[in-house]
Amino acid sequence: MKRLFGALLNYFIKGIIIVLPVGTALFLLYWGVFKLDSALNLSGFFLTDTKGRPVYVPGLGILTVFVLILIVGVLVTNVVTDPIKRWLNRWINRLPLFKFLYSSIKDLTEAFVGEEKKFNEPVLVEVNEFGLKRIGFLVQKDLRKLGLPGEVAVYFPWSYSFAGQVVIIPVDKVTTIDRNAADMMKFVISGGVSGLDG
Numbered sequence: 001m002k003r004l005f006g007a008l009l010n011y012f013i014k015g016i017i018i019v020l021p022v023g024t025a026l027f028l029l030y031w032g033v034f035k036l037d038s039a040l041n042l043s044g045f046f047l048t049d050t051k052g053r054p055v056y057v058p059g060l061g062i063l064t065v066f067v068l069i070l071i072v073g074v075l076v077t078n079v080v081t082d083p084i085k086r087w088l089n090r091w092i093n094r095l096p097l098f099k100f101l102y103s104s105i106k107d108l109t110e111a112f113v114g115e116e117k118k119f120n121e122p123v124l125v126e127v128n129e130f131g132l133k134r135i136g137f138l139v140q141k142d143l144r145k146l147g148l149p150g151e152v153a154v155y156f157p158w159s160y161s162f163a164g165q166v167v168i169i170p171v172d173k174v175t176t177i178d179r180n181a182a183d184m185m186k187f188v189i190s191g192g193v194s195g196l197d198g
Helices: 002-040 060-078 082-093 094-115 181-189
Strands: 120-125 135-138 151-155 164-170 174-176
Touching: 002 060, 120 151, 120 164, 120 181, 135 181, 151 181
Parallel strands: none
Antiparallel strands: 120 135, 120 174, 135 151, 151 164
């Protein structure tokens, strides 16, 4: 009986190891997509049932966002000229709070998916004299404008988080890691348990 209970417990634990991450990831994905779709679904404005109540069309909110982003991308690439971009930037600069939010989100977005990705150079940084090292991403190679020649800026993402920390450090304490940046980001954010398979 004890061996049967031990075997069942072992199977249950192995099942948890598979089901929990898959189930949690699927739930969070479903929840995020559903919330986004509900918030951006415009079907209630033009579709009603026989009693005049708005009709919810699943997926219309996500489709609306996709089409809107596609249209903006086409317009910015083919229609919006440099004078229009400069005018828009001047307008944004007059709104301090909006400017702060806009520029922060824009920089973060461009760091991951822009033409000039920022987190594309993984580095190993020697943190102290005892040999403690951290993995980060080189984000600024030249800090002379800040009066810091010979120093670089390294971004350290935190495990299990989208947050991180920027540290200024002498360039001789930084060693480039010859690995894919996406794999190294996965390695750090996962707490060191994934990303080094290849």
